[in-house]
Amino acid sequence: MTERVWEVFRQEDEGDPMVHAGNVNAPDEELAVHYAREFYGRRGESHRLWVVPRDAVTELDDPDLLKPPFDRSHKRPGGYIIKHKLERAKERARGDAT
Amino acid sequence: MNDADTIQPLGGPQRYAAGDADAFFAHVGSGGKVEADDWMPDEYRAAVLKFVEMHANSELMGVLPERDWIMRAPNLRRKLALTSKIQDEVGHAQLLYRVAEDLGKPRTEMLADLLAGKTKFHNVFHYPTKSWADVGIIAWLVDAAAIVSQQALRDSSYAPYARTMKKICWEESVHIMHGRDVVLTLMNGTTSQRAMVQEALDRWWGPLMQMHGPPTDPAKDKDLHWKIKSKNNEQLRQEFLSIYVPRILELGLSIPDPELRHDPDEGRWHYTEPDWAGLKSVVTGHGPASEERLEFRRVNFAETQWVRDALLGSATAAA
Numbered sequence: 001m002t003e004r005v006w007e008v009f010r011q012e013d014e015g016d017p018m019v020h021a022g023n024v025n026a027p028d029e030e031l032a033v034h035y036a037r038e039f040y041g042r043r044g045e046s047h048r049l050w051v052v053p054r055d056a057v058t059e060l061d062d063p064d065l066l067k068p069p070f071d072r073s074h075k076r077p078g079g080y081i082i083k084h085k086l087e088r089a090k091e092r093a094r095g096d097a098t
Numbered sequence: 099m100n101d102a103d104t105i106q107p108l109g110g111p112q113r114y115a116a117g118d119a120d121a122f123f124a125h126v127g128s129g130g131k132v133e134a135d136d137w138m139p140d141e142y143r144a145a146v147l148k149f150v151e152m153h154a155n156s157e158l159m160g161v162l163p164e165r166d167w168i169m170r171a172p173n174l175r176r177k178l179a180l181t182s183k184i185q186d187e188v189g190h191a192q193l194l195y196r197v198a199e200d201l202g203k204p205r206t207e208m209l210a211d212l213l214a215g216k217t218k219f220h221n222v223f224h225y226p227t228k229s230w231a232d233v234g235i236i237a238w239l240v241d242a243a244a245i246v247s248q249q250a251l252r253d254s255s256y257a258p259y260a261r262t263m264k265k266i267c268w269e270e271s272v273h274i275m276h277g278r279d280v281v282l283t284l285m286n287g288t289t290s291q292r293a294m295v296q297e298a299l300d301r302w303w304g305p306l307m308q309m310h311g312p313p314t315d316p317a318k319d320k321d322l323h324w325k326i327k328s329k330n331n332e333q334l335r336q337e338f339l340s341i342y343v344p345r346i347l348e349l350g351l352s353i354p355d356p357e358l359r360h361d362p363d364e365g366r367w368h369y370t371e372p373d374w375a376g377l378k379s380v381v382t383g384h385g386p387a388s389e390e391r392l393e394f395r396r397v398n399f400a401e402t403q404w405v406r407d408a409l410l411g412s413a414t415a416a417a
Contacts, residue, residue, distance in 0.1 A: 003410075005200075022262065025196060025205070027410050039189060059135070063113055 006032040007057060009050040010040050018050055126255040126324050134200040134258050146256045146326055147201040154194035155212050156220035161187045162391050163227045163236065172230065179276050183237065186269045193262050200258065213396050215383045220244075222305045224385025231284055231291075231298035237277025239302065239342060243309045245270045246338045247329075255325035285349050292350070299346070300354045307355075307369060308377040310334040339367040 003025045010021035021040045026032035029051070036051045060066065073079030114121035116137035123139075125132075132138055161184045168184070171177035195205050211217045222240050227233065248267050254260040284291040313332040321327050329337075343360075346353060357370040380388070 022193060022265070023196060025199065031409060039193065042185075 003027050004032075005054040006036070007052050007054050008036045008040055009052070010046045011048040012045065013047050016047070018048070021046075021049075023054065024051075123324065129325070130255065131257040131260070132255055141320075142324055142326075143201055145320055145324065146259065147198055147203055149321060149326055150194055150198045150201070150256075150259055151203070151208055152218050152220075154191050154198055154208065155217055156223060157187050157191035157194060158212070159219040159223045159391055159395070162394060163223060163225070163387075164233060166227060167230065167233045170230065171233075176280070180233065183273050183276060186273065190266050190269070193266070197258050197262055209399065213392060213399060215392060218381050221308055221377055221380045221385070222302075223391065224380045224383075224388045225301075225305060226387045226390075228301065229294050229298060231281070231294040232301065234277050234280030234284060234295065235298040235302050237273050238281050239277070239299075239306055239346075240309070241270050241273045241277060242342055243306055243334075243338050245274065246341075247310065247327075247334050250329040250334065251327055253325070253328045259326075281349070285351075296351055299351055303354050304372065305380075306338075307335070307372040308374070308380075310338070312372075312374045312377070336366055339369070343367070 004027070005023050005025055006029075007023045008021045009018040011018050021036075024032055024035040024039060026035050032051050033049075036049050040046055041049060114125045114137075119139040122137070122142070126142070132142075164180060164184055164187075168177060168180055171180050195208060198208060199205055208217070212219070222236075227236070245267055248263050248270065251263045252260050252267065254263065281295055284295045311331040314330060316322055316330050319330060322330055339358075340360075343353065343358070355370050357368060360367050379385075383389070383392070
């Protein structure tokens with residue numbers, strides 16, 4: 001009898017994101033759900049669990065795609081340093097600029 | 099012109115190619131993490147497996163001294179708390195065997211090795227318990243000594259282990275409170291109850307001081323080098339003493355070590371050198387309760403075989 005690995009995701013409270021909790025080893029879905037409940041929900045610490053066969057997870061960890069070696073700061077709010085530009089624009093609007 | 103208006107090349111995190119052991123060790127040495135499916139050198143895999151398997155064994159064997167007290171717990175709330183702690187500890191064993199399984203050793207093999215005495219478990223679980231105060235001292239101080247090491251393992255380079263430690267530490271903190279509550283209740287009781295706690299502390303102090311293991315040469319400690327663990331044995335023992343000696347003394351208990359003192363100049367505790375030869379003998383299966391505990395596990399494993407057969411068998415039939 002072969003057992004399978006099932007990944008367990010946990011939602012702590014209604015509306016929270018599903019967060020990876022860990023995994024269990026079980027021969028079928030029914031037992032996987034029982035084990036997941038025992039390990040990740042027996043204290044009332046979970047609002048919802050997702051139990052997913054590990055082989056159903058498709059992974060992408062290619063750094064060329066996820067961490068490409070180019071500046072991506074234009075995609076993030078922190079990539080825009082506007083403090084001095086804003087000051088100058090305000091000065092100009094006030095008519096201080098020469 | 100502002101730098102933010104130009105395109106900058108980024109350094110990016112240090113990566114390693116499969117098969118490149120030097121780059122791998124540079125990665126973990128600089129604080130990098132490893133996932134179960136990542137390539138890793140065999141010696142790293144073997145070291146993590148050995149570490150996690152010993153931890154799992156300890157959780158599984160550690161419930162046996164406490165199990166003896168379920169039927170003797172002084173009231174229903176204590177009985178529920180103790181049963182719940184035992185369930186937690188067995189759960190920790192299951193979580194840790196799961197981590198170890200992903201490193202390539204099947205659970206059945208790990209259990210077989212444990213039952214055959216081929217693999218080890220922590221020294222403190224090789225001793226008998228003699229009174230209800232032992233249950234309090236174990237839950238308070240043995241779990242406290244364990245949590246000091248486990249908290250340091252939350253930074254382990256092997257990420258699935260580190261994540262499991264976060265969950266385990268959270269549960270252990272409940273056990274410490276339960277143990278401290280048991281001890282406090284006894285200390286606020288009768289003279290003979292206080293004497294019972296002192297006797298228990300006297301019994302457990304030696305094993306507690308041995309628990310983190312002898313000081314090792316950090317330069318030669320591969321587990322440290324590869325950041326499988328982040329603190330050495332002596333650091334853990336010093337940390338345990340700093341937190342718990344004051345908490346023990348404030349209750350009016352005395353610690354059975356005339357050499358124990360804190361040197362503020364050196365910033366460290368001095369203590370009578372623990373019996374390291376005795377520790378080695380105990381963890382290799384020659385402790386006062388080693389054989390009895392292993393025999394209990396063997397009988398229990400044989401008696402519960404039908405449950406595993408039924409669960410796995412019915413799943414086969416349904417599939």
